[in-house]
Amino acid sequence: AQTVTQSQPEMSVQEAETVTLSCTYDTSESDYYLFWYKQPPSRQMILVIRQEAYKQQNATENRFSVNFQKAAKSFSLKISDSQLGDAAMYFCAYMGTLTGGGNKLTFGTGTQLKVEL
Amino acid sequence: KAGVTQTPRYLIKTRGQQVTLSCSPISGHRSVSWYQQTPGQGLQFLFEYFSETQRNKGNFPGRFSGRQFSNSRSEMNVSTLELGDSALYLCASSPNGGPAYGYTFGSGTRLTVV
Numbered sequence: 001a002q003t004v005t006q007s008q009p010e011m012s013v014q015e016a017e018t019v020t021l022s023c024t025y026d027t028s029e030s031d032y033y034l035f036w037y038k039q040p041p042s043r044q045m046i047l048v049i050r051q052e053a054y055k056q057q058n059a060t061e062n063r064f065s066v067n068f069q070k071a072a073k074s075f076s077l078k079i080s081d082s083q084l085g086d087a088a089m090y091f092c093a094y095m096g097t098l099t100g101g102g103n104k105l106t107f108g109t110g111t112q113l114k115v116e117l
Numbered sequence: 118k119a120g121v122t123q124t125p126r127y128l129i130k131t132r133g134q135q136v137t138l139s140c141s142p143i144s145g146h147r148s149v150s151w152y153q154q155t156p157g158q159g160l161q162f163l164f165e166y167f168s169e170t171q172r173n174k175g176n177f178p179g180r181f182s183g184r185q186f187s188n189s190r191s192e193m194n195v196s197t198l199e200l201g202d203s204a205l206y207l208c209a210s211s212p213n214g215g216p217a218y219g220y221t222f223g224s225g226t227r228l229t230v231v
Contacts, residue, residue, distance in 0.1 A: 032216070033216035033217070035219065037222075042224060043205060043207075043224050043225045043227075044222055044223065044224040044225070045207060045209070045222035046222075047219050047220070047221070050219055052217070091160065095216040096216075097215075097216060103148070103150070103165050103167075103172055103173050103214045103215070103216075104150065104162040104165060104173050104175070105150075105152070105160075105162065105209075105220065106162070107159060107160035108159075109159050110159070
């Protein structure tokens with residue numbers, strides 16, 4: 001079974017600074033997708049960024065980028081120029097592509113990000 | 118474009134009762150998935166429906182069931198509620214359920230069992 005581990009329960013960053021959230025995963029599949037979701041107090045899970053395992057290039061979305069290390073099974077999220085609106089719980093998630101195990105997201109335990117003035 | 122709509126937002130039920138939660142996906146999305154979020158267990162996959170068929174099921178007891186209608190709207194039902202069923206229930210929709218498209222989540226239904 002696939003597992004996703006987020007070892008940082010809480011992180012803090014100063015406004016305008018850069019922060020990196022860590023995520024590791026375990027899988028025997030060679031093709032899969034990884035995601036970072038943000039959950040603010042409104043409770044809605046918002047997709048931040050997505051990475052396809054067969055693509056070596058790291059995904060970027062504006063101030064958000066990932067460092068995907070397939071061999072190490074590591075998938076960290078870097079937030080640049082942090083803003084107050086970035087404060088939220090961040091979840092790393094995995095989805096396989098095999099018919100039997102696909103179509104479900106496996107989530108990590110989350111990292112609570114605080115942004116300070 | 119309307120997002121994923123979950124109703125109701127909040128629900129309080131008594132132990133032993135049953136409850137039905139509703140999810141309306143984004144127009145054109147045919148896949149609907151359900152997740153349970155609790156402080157102790159985190160986010161756990163319940164089931165996924167695609168074109169009215171359950172394609173995948175998580176490790177939950179048979180008290181948890183769901184269905185999908187021809188318009189892709191989905192409901193999940195929990196019978197004989199237990200205190201441990203108190204959770205945020207999130208619904209997510211996708212065009213076809215494949216990972217390439219990602220999933221769009223609703224704001225959830227907060228269920229409290231007393």
